[in-house]
Amino acid sequence: MRDKKLNFKAVVLDLFDTLVTWDPGKLPVMLWNGREIHSTIPWILPRLETALGTKYSLEAFVTSYTKVYEDINVERERDGIEITCHERFVRTLASLGVDAIEQQSLAEDLTRIHMKGVRDVTSTPARRIAAVNRLAQKYRLGLLSNFDDSKTGWEIIADTGVQDRFEAIIISADLAIRKPNPKIFQRMLEMLDLQPEEVLFVGDTPHHDVVGAKSVGMSAAWIHRPTTNVKQGASAEADLSIFEGLAKPDYVIEDLADLPDILET
Secondary structure, eight states, X not given: OOSSXXXXXXXXXXXXXXXXXXXXXXSOEEEXXXXXXXXXXXXHHHHHHHHHGGGOOHHHHHHHHHHHHHHHHHHHHHHTBOOOHHHHHHHHHHHTTOOHHHHHHHHHHHHHHHHHHHHHTEEOOHHHHHHHHHHHTTSEEEEEEOOSXXXXXXXXHHHTSOGGGOSEEEEHHHHTBOTTOHHHHHHHHHHHTOOGGGXXXXXXXXXXXXXXXXXXXXXXXXXXXXXXXXXXXXOTTGGGGXXXXXXXXXXXXXXXXXXXXXXXX
């Protein structure tokens, strides 16, 4: 979309659905409210049942967990803060009447089981690894992810095999703030010691990634996938209507693998 090429000094990437792909279709299926959903919940139920004993109720847990999850998402979007997966389980267990002392240790066990499942269905396509290696030949690289568990976030980044290509990495769980909060983008600029106009941010979500980056003066590349972002067959240019009233991306690409060629033209 740019009429003239900008001379960026750094490229900062989002993590999920930008560098790595997670495939919820590989998670176990559970039937809930008359429909099948893919979830890590079947994996955590044995630990939960062992801990709660006769107090265990699948319906009570899933109902409470769903409500807590929805409430946390509202808080996140309203306040631009990160609330960890561990806290999500703590709040769920508290609502079920689990003793305060037991809440913390059980929530940690459930977090680790859940996050192992997330990590197991997350991978890095070879074409994106190649793109990172190409970009690293010309640009300084950063990585900025909304992710609610620090330990697993860092493990997933290490799993990519290209962690050492990034000189600045931020996981929202470590700062307790998340995109599109301008503070998390400003922190990235401080770590890189660069001005906003010297940095291109790359991500797949219009609000968190594009609008967030543009709010501090960064340029932004939006990863547009017709099969997920819009109806199949719709063009990226046509779907820019999603940005009506918002800051628009400077570049539109279908995959991170496309970026090196675009920046070289």
